[in-house]
Amino acid sequence: MSENEKLPLLNRKAPILGVSNALLVLMIVCFLVPFALRGSRTAMENMQNDVKNWLPSDYPETQELNWFGKHFLGEQFIVVTWEGCNENDESFQLLIEKLKNEIVTDPALLPAVDPKLEGDELEKVLANRRYAAELFRAREVADELGLYVFDLDDYNYDFAGRGEKWLKGNDNKSYFITEDGTLWRSNETDDVIANLKRSFRRGVLKNISVDADPIDQFGEEFRQTGESNDFYDDPRKLTSRYFTSVRSGPDAIEELAGANGVLLPRGQNMSDENRHKYAQQLAYSRLTGTLFAPVNLPGFDWTPPAFVEALSAEKLAELPAGWEAALEQFVEQAVTERFAGDRQALNQATATERAALWYEFFEVLDVTAPARQTCIVVTLSDIGEAHLKKVVGRGIGQEPRGKLVALAEESGVVAPPKPSMAPWATEARLEGKVIRMGGPPVDNASIDEEGQITLGRLVGLSIILGVSLSYLSFRSINVTLMVFFVGGVGALMSMAIVGYAGGIVDSVLLSMPSLVYVLGISGAVHIVNYYRDAVFEEGELRASESALSHGAWPCTIASFTTALGLFSLYISNLTPIKNFGLYSGLGVLATLVLLFTYLPAALKLWVPKFDKPKSNKKKANEESLLTRFWMRVGTNVMDHYKLVICLGFCVLGFSIWGLTKVNMSVQLLKLFDGQAKIIRDYEWMEENFGKLTPMEMVVKVAPETALPDRQQRIEHPPESVAERNHQKYQLTLLERVELVESIQLAVEEVFGDAGQDVIGQGMSAITFAPELPPAGSRTVRSTTNSLLEQSVQQLMDEDYLAYESLSETEKNELWRISLRLGALNDVDYGEFVTSLKSVVEPIEMAYQFRNYLLHRFEADRGTGSGEYNPENVFFDKNKVLMIGADPTRPILRPQAIDSADQSSGNKSTSASVDSVGLFSKTLNSLLLVKGFYNHPRHPNQLWWLDPENERTAEMLSQLSEEQWKSRLANYDYVISVADHSVFDTKLIAANSRNFIDISGFDQRGLATVLKTPDHTDSGFDIVYTGVVPIVYKAQNELLNSLIESIGLAFVMIAIVMMVMMRNGNLSRKNFVNIRGGMVSMIPNVFPVILVFGLMGHIGASLDIGSMMTASVAMGVAVDDTIHFLTWFRKGLNKGLARRGALMLAYQRCGAAMTQTTLIGGLGLSVFALSSFTPTQRFGVLMLTLLAAALLGDLLFLPAILSSPLGKYFASKDVLQQKSDELTQSLDKVVEQTTSLGGPHDHLAAESNLERIIRHDKGHKFDD
Secondary structure (H helix, E strand, O other): OOHHHHOOHHHOEOOOOOOEHHHHHHHHHHHHHHHHHHHHHHHHHOEOOOHHHOOOOOOHHHHHHHHHHHHOOOOOEEEEEOOOOOOOOHHHHHHHHHHHHHOOOOHHHOOOOOOOOOHHHHHHHHHHHHHHHHHHHHHHHHHHHOOEOOOOOOOOOOOOOOOOEEEEOHHHOEEEEOOOOEEEEEOOOOOHHHHHHHHHHHHOOOOOOOOEEEEEEOOHHHOOOOOOOHHHHOHHHHOOOOEEEEEEHHHHHHHHHOOOOOOOOOOOOOOHHHHHHHHHHHHHHHHEOOOEOOOOOOOOOOOHHHHHHHOOHHHHHHOOOOHHHHHHHHHHHHHHHHOOOOHHHHHOOOHHHHHHHHHHHHHHHOOOOOOOOEOEEEEEOHHHHHOOHHHHOOOOOOOOOOHHHHHHHHOOOEOOOOOOOOOOOOOOOOOOOEOEEEOHHHHHHHHHHHHHHHHHHHHHHHHHHHHHHHHHHHOOHHHHHHHHHHHHHHHHHHHHHHHHOOOOEOOOHHHHHHHHHHHHHHHHHHHHHHHHHHHHHHOOOOHHHHHHHHHHHHHHHHHHHHHHHHHHHHHOOOHHHHHHHHHHHHHHHHHHHHHHHHHHHHHHHOOOOOOOOOOOOOHHHHOOHHHHHHHHHHHHHHHOHHHHHHHHHHHHHHHHHHHOOOEEOOOHHHHEOOOOHHHHHHHHHHHHOOOOEEEEEEEEEOOOOEOOOHHHHHHOOOOOHHHHHHOOOOEOHHHHHHHHHHHHHHHHHHHOOOOOOOEOOOEOHHHHOOOOOOOOOHHHHHHHHHHHHHOHHHHHHOOOEEEEEOOOOOEEEEEEEEEEEOOOOOEOHHHHHHHHHHHHHHHHHHHHHHHHHHHHHHHHHOOOOOOOOHHHHOOOOOOEEEEOOOOOOOOEOHHHOOOOOOOOOOEOOOOOEOHHHHHHHHHHHHHHHOOOOOEOOEOOOEEEEOOOOHHHHHHHHOOOHHHHHHHHOOOOEEEEOOOOOOOOHHHHHHOOOOEEEOOOHHHHOHHHHHOOOOOOOOOEEEEEEOHHHHHHHHHHHHHHHHHHHHHHHHHHHHHHHHHHOOOOOOOOOOOOOHHHHHHHHHHHHHHHHHHHHHHHHHOOEEOHHHHHHHHHHHHHHHHHHHHHHHHHHHHHHOOOOHHHHHHHHHHHHHHHHHHHHHHHHHHHHHHHHOOEHHHHHHHHHHHHHHHHHHHHHHHHHHHHHHOHHHHHHOOHHHHHHHHHHHHHHHHHHHHHHHHHOOOOHHHHHHHHHHHHHHHOHHHHHOO
16 A cells, blocks of 8 residues: 555545645635625626515415516505605705606607698708607617616726716616717626626726627717717617606696596586685595695694694795684584594594595685695516516615616605615614605515615624634634635525526525524534544544545435425425525525635644643543533533423423414514615605505406497497397496495595505595496486597506407406505404405405396396386386395494404404395496385385484384285385384285395305305405405414414425434345434424424514524434434444443533524624515524524423433444343353352452442433
């Protein structure tokens, strides 16, 4: 054997380069590190957060949201406002102008040029159109390249010496535009090596040129002599289009109440001024809470001090002298006439009532009311939605401010400062004219930003803390740097896997590098401890190889089980958790490779110096203070193992009880700390403006339900009598708009400020439609219907009406109702969606019964299906009595308004809706439309008898049988809507010409009570979509994922433990140790059950960050269990008793396990300082779980091993060997006793037995 072969593996010379294997390994690792850096950077450049992508694409909620996005612009809106934002604010006007300039449309869509134009005017128009076409072409190129301004101050002017201005594009490519309007693409890359080369070339060689290729030229043909190129002057004309529409409150008011506005009263004897004023106030009422703030805040007390606080100094100066007395007189009169003398009722008035009183008071003073606080609603393009930080970002690090923020700042609005990356930094609180933004894109961008801020501020702090603890543990700079390298490069490798796999980094995945960093350090600490022991026992030459041989198996199994715990998250249906589990598991396994290659090689080349124990010290004093502490604890645990086990299982039982109380929470704004900017913006906007979380409802009207418009009926008249008869049941456009109105008004009555106050005023086609006439006004209704038919395109442009093609001739009509929930009022989304459906269902059943009833009328009074009966066009020849309800009673019962759900802390939206009352109210309107009327003078036409009305109930109870018969004879149909004791149903049915009993329809369904499905289709469906159903589904999936991932992690880890704990060598008959494996899982589930159970007891809700920790903690906890059991079983295999084997495990693992827990737990605990709640919760819980796992492994596990259960961990070979030794010893004792003889022979035998038992005291615990 050669001298080289006699050396340890890492000391041997490699077959290439003539260097040692250790150095070769380090060279390979250092060569690969830049690739990890590049992959990490690629991953970070692909950072996206979108709540819509949380659920799989095949989920109904996701499909419905995608379907909604195909027909409506949907939730790509941003609401922008600030204090004092109104139509008179110069900043508001300037920002509107800038935003509208950003929306460049195709000039080909413009109307034709006026043929009357000629000469210079014609040339000017044509020149403007040519320029518009050039601008549109430039924007199309910019969209394709993804161009945006990176440095708004100077555009990196003249960086390449060409007087150029620079832009950035997709894939981080650089572009620049020169003075002649030519756009160039730089061919230089932006990586570490390229940057070093470029710095050398520019700094040393003074060569500032840039290799670039021309792409296109813009605007040069419009450049006049002596002028500069427009696109060079303002490179923003060559940037991507992020906006598709801009809408403001004043624009909407002008559209609704301006010249030819749809709200202007028609045919009424009013002056133009009064007509305009009436239409304007009606428009303000419809737009309050969406495009305009309320005139004053809820709780406004109508006192002079309240007016002084609400009005500006300029407006107060306009008020006449004595306005305070006028106010007092006005309020007194209003309270008397409108609020029954209750001043408190005035203070609690709805927004509509407050607005009416506000304008009336200013009319009394003959002073113009102050301009209303308004907002700008910007709709994003697909490009804008894909690059949210370039639209609304604050500019983190080297990133530019978002375009919307930059334009607002240019308009004189205060923009938020760039967030500081210092760990101690706090969010600056700005007051006054500060931009406030809200909407789903802002939510998603804020999640991005908070994740980046957390990463920037706290990762460095986590590294410093981890390195400091490593140094305190080993007192060696070399070891500290090695351990840090393993953790740091492991974290980079995990992100590189994401980058090279083309994965998307979200805010949840940003927690992965820190987790992998900590786990890498933990593994490195164990290897270093093995190395230190090997140095003391075998010397430095073979210490690395010895440490690897001792640590390879436990570290591999530990990493494998940790990866299994992480991989178990992959079964989650929540995409962020799924990705976190997959990539974190791969990162842990990748770090294991680094642990077994780099660390032994580094320890070989840079040998650390450890303090060697002095030989003259006693063995007990040779150990570290931490080791001695745990050995003393271990002695007490073993001496009192029964007490420890009892206490452990009592704690587990108490914690399991707490698991039954666990609540889930996945509300968007609970993802942020209370001091985060988005929370402060939402607080201000919801207090001063309106609610912002979108919930969408779409009324899908089937083609057979919608009556074609007048022009279509003229061009394509019915071809058969059946088609003509069918048109009697179809809904006119006005009736379809009324359907939307009935749903919206019912929802707002139950959930709006007059009800539970969880939603603001909704927006729908009703918002932009003319005033709808009463149900019985036939002539006015015909006129209004014609007006609506002419306004269809306008309603489509407003994005509240769309069509879904079913075939070439048929299409569904889609009516959008957009609701807004309070983002900060802790609404239980699941309960809200359920309650929302309970409000809509009675309306849907009213339309079902309307169809059934009209078909019944036709069947009873018609002349057959082959004839057309004109009498039934309005069906008013039928006389109907409805018993059991009243269409005028409130639809929300008083007891339905609940304060809060005390158990979950969420505001309750459980609505006790009067289903029968709402059904009756809707049905009454539907029958009035078809020609019926209910009037006291004509009660036989359509009349309602409500037994819940005391006077009606008293009157009905006094009717005799003959009086009942007399009254019932006046009606063609008697319909029972609900049962009541005052009704003798048998009497009524026997004396009615046609008796229809639908009582119980609200519980059993209309088709069931009618005993026929014929003609009981409502003709429309309701789709509930938006962020709210997505978040609600995510909340349900969170609980399911938690249970499934923990269960899967437990099963997979338990199988590994069973295989690892087998008694003896691996064989077909000795493959697993089921009992040993299951017993070893007790301390692994201990921390999870303990921590989550306590969270249930204290009422803490679980969120995404909490859910991730459960499986991770189980995987991490098993690491220490494996190391402890490895040394325990080694002790047993060396012939030690269980007590001695446990002391060996404490001696070898106690300190290392404590060190890894401190380094890992405290390293992750810094994330408790994050303003991103999932990361914050992840850091706190990981520290708690790791601490609990340490206690479980060093207290609970040794107690279990000391108990009779410990026998399941000993090797069968060792047990047999001990049994054989004991038998041989006993045989010798018997022989000695026989040879001695005499009266004291039993003493000798006892003496020998004492010696044997004393020699193996550990067996006193054996069974």
